[in-house]
Every structure is written in structure tokens, then in C-alpha cells.
Amino acid sequence: MALSGVVIGCGWPAPGRAQAESAPAGNVSPFPVASDVRIAGDDKQTRFILDLDKKIPLRAFALADPYRVVVDIPQVSFQLEAGGGTVARGLIKAFRYGLVMPGGSRIVFDLSGPAKIKSAYALDPANGQPARLVIDLEAVDRAAFSQALAVESNAELRPAIEVTGSAPAGTAASANDPRPVVVLDPGHGGIDNGTQSGGESEKGLVLSFGLALRDRLEKAGKYRVVMTRSDDTFIALNDRVKMARGLSAALFVSIHADALPRGEGEAHGATVYTLSDKASDAEAQRLADSENKADAIGGVNLTEEPTDVADILIELTQRETRTFSNRFARLVAAEMKTTARMHKHPLKSAGFRVLKAPDVPSVLIELGYVSNKDDLQQLLSENWRSRTVGAVAQAIDGFFTKKLVSAVPETRPGN
Structure with a gap:
């Protein structure tokens, strides 16, 4: 409070x-x-x-x-x-x-x-x-x-939701638009720089990637694309999740870039994370703990934020969402390995707050380590960005193609 x-x-x-x-x-x-x-x-x-x-x-x-x-x-x-x-x-x-x-x-x-x-x-x-x-x-x-202590109901400043490529959600135009909503979530922003190295901040690198991915998806015209932020603005983690749920998003893609603390060795390559109650390894736990502190960094009152949504879920819905999330994560990792260096363990999971929408398939992509000079060079390369954006876009196309196919009921003999 x-x-x-x-x-x-x-x-x-x-x-x-x-x-x-x-x-x-x-x-x-x-x-x-x-x-x-x-x-x-x-x-x-x-x-x-x-x-x-x-x-x-x-x-x-x-x-x-x-x-x-x-x-x-x-x-x-x-x-x-x-x-x-x-x-x-x-x-x-x-x-x-x-x-x-x-x-x-x-x-x-x-x-x-x-x-x-x-x-x-x-x-x-x-x-x-x-x-x-x-x-x-x-x-x-x-x-x-x-x-x-007293309740300060308006302590946090909330940015408006911006919908790109179509009319804002909730309007007649978007309500009648049958295309699936894809929410792109460049991490950090504004007061929260994220990781920093060599004069470069994570918030700027991932925003550039997110905007390029938005442009690629909008050019194809298959999806309504929503950015949680399209400029250097801070947005609380819970607001990012609320945005996806409020728009009944079909997919949520959070974009980040990691960094190892000094003295903790060397790591490189991209990683794709999904939500789990138990981290897949110590590195995944470290990253989730770090990312989950973003609200505290931005001055958000954490005591007013829900910590767990499990009690309001229908178990089958949550289980299906995680199945779709894992499926998309595998597709992203497979496509990205053709254009980017991948971590030695490219698929991981941990308790990221930003992935906790119970009814929206969600993944978090770590594009690389800004603490690694080769990864940072890639992150700054327009050629690498263009190719990797294409790989993620291809994975999104593949995800929706398979999802539509799996949704078609089987035709029984005699029907």
C-alpha cells in the first residue's frame, strides 16, 4: 500500500x-x-x-x-x-x-x-x-x-492501449474483424531500462525488434497486431497481461534480451520460455526473478497486484493454454535456429508473471545476451533483426495453421 x-x-x-x-x-x-x-x-x-x-x-x-x-x-x-x-x-x-x-x-x-x-x-x-x-x-x-500507510488508489499511471493496423479493440470495426489478435510485448520501457551493456539498453533493442515484427505481420494482413508499448513507456506487468486478456488475444509474445551478472560466467544465444510453477533450471529461475521485479523498479505498488490467478481458472482451460504455449515455443525455437545463435538449452520454463494469462497462449523470447559481445553485435544488426523477425513470423503462421487444422472435427465414415 x-x-x-x-x-x-x-x-x-x-x-x-x-x-x-x-x-x-x-x-x-x-x-x-x-x-x-x-x-x-x-x-x-x-x-x-x-x-x-x-x-x-x-x-x-x-x-x-x-x-x-x-x-x-x-x-x-x-x-x-x-x-x-x-x-x-x-x-x-x-x-x-x-x-x-x-x-x-x-x-x-x-x-x-x-x-x-x-x-x-x-x-x-x-x-x-x-x-x-x-x-x-x-x-x-x-x-x-x-x-x-493508506490506500493510494491512483498511485500508478496507466498508459492507454494502442491497437495498430486496425480500429481499436472494442469498436465495431474490430469486433467484426475475424482475424486473430496477436499481442507483441517488448519488455521493460520508460523508467525500466532492463539489462544494459556497451551503452545499449534492453528496452531499446527489444522495442526495435517488436516494431519490426509488427510491421512484418501487418504487411501479411493475417492478424490484428497489438503492441503493449510502441514507444519508450513503462507498463506494469499486470497491465500487459490484462491487455492480452481484454482483447481475447490468440497469442502473446513477450520479447526480451538477457544478461548474466558479472562473475557468473559466459552464456550466449536465444532462449524461448513458457510458464511453469517450477523453473526448468537455476538460470531460468534467476531470469524469472529478475523480470518479475520490473514493477518494483517502475514504482508500482506490488501489494495491490494479484500474485496468482490459479484459483479463478478452470483447470482444463489452463491446461489447454499451456499446451498451445509449449507448441508455439517449439515452433519458435525451430524457426529461430535457422537465423540466430540459440542457447544450448533453447526451451525453458519458469514462473514469469507476464506469461500468467490463463486463457492466452504466451511465450517469452530472450533474443540473446547483451552481456555477450557477439550476441550484442547481432542484436544491433538490422540484417540479423530482419532475418530473425522473419523466423518468428513464420513460427506464428505455423502456429495458427496447426491450431486451425487441429480445431477441424474429424469426418467419420458414413457422415
């Missing part, structure tokens, strides 16, 4: 199509610019100051398990020094920032322990100082923190 929020100002900009967080060199940013950050204080009281070129409204609230403070602001062009968010001081262990919805940015502080927001405010420029956003934190004990 969220600690009662502090709201300063009003007048959030109307949501529109998200734009890049940083303005191109030489261009004037259409959004307020954040240029510098300072942290002062100790483990009793800590102050965070963000320099801006204009005053902006803000809303701040705290979350527990893990302890975090979240600051929601209008969309900002962050032009801060690289690595600045990793500096720990006082109550702040680290902080991160980024787009969380079209028109809205977010700053998330990881705290060293329970703390309350003593004050949160914005200042106009004055006396040669720029406009500033100021957050004052004060340490409290767990009991005091828990007593102050």
Missing part, C-alpha cells in the same frame, strides 16, 4: 504519443528539462534537489516492501550525468527516472529503510537559481511507517 501522497500543483499535460526523454542535440526540448541533481543529508534526514528550466507540478508517495519513494511529474527531458542515480547518500540508496506514460515521467528512490516524506515541493527560479524540485525525507521506524 502507498503512504499518503503529497500533491503539489495541478495541470497535468494531456496524454499524447510519448516522445523521447532527451531532446536531440541542438534542438529545444518540447518538455521541461532536468539538468542537474544533488543529494544532501544523512541517514536521519535526506534532501533531494532536481534542477529544472521551469517549475512543474509533482506528486510524491512512499511504498513498502521494498521501501521506495515515487515522484510523479509531467513528462521531462532528463539531461543528467550518466550514472548519477547510482550514487548512494543518506536514506537514498539509488534512484532512477524515465517515462512512465505518455505525458508523464517518474522518479523512483530506493531507500535504505522506512522513511516518510517530510515535504515535497517545487520552487520558481529566483536569485540566479533555476527552478527546483525538492524532496525531504525523514527516517521513521517500521511501526510508524505502517501506521501511516
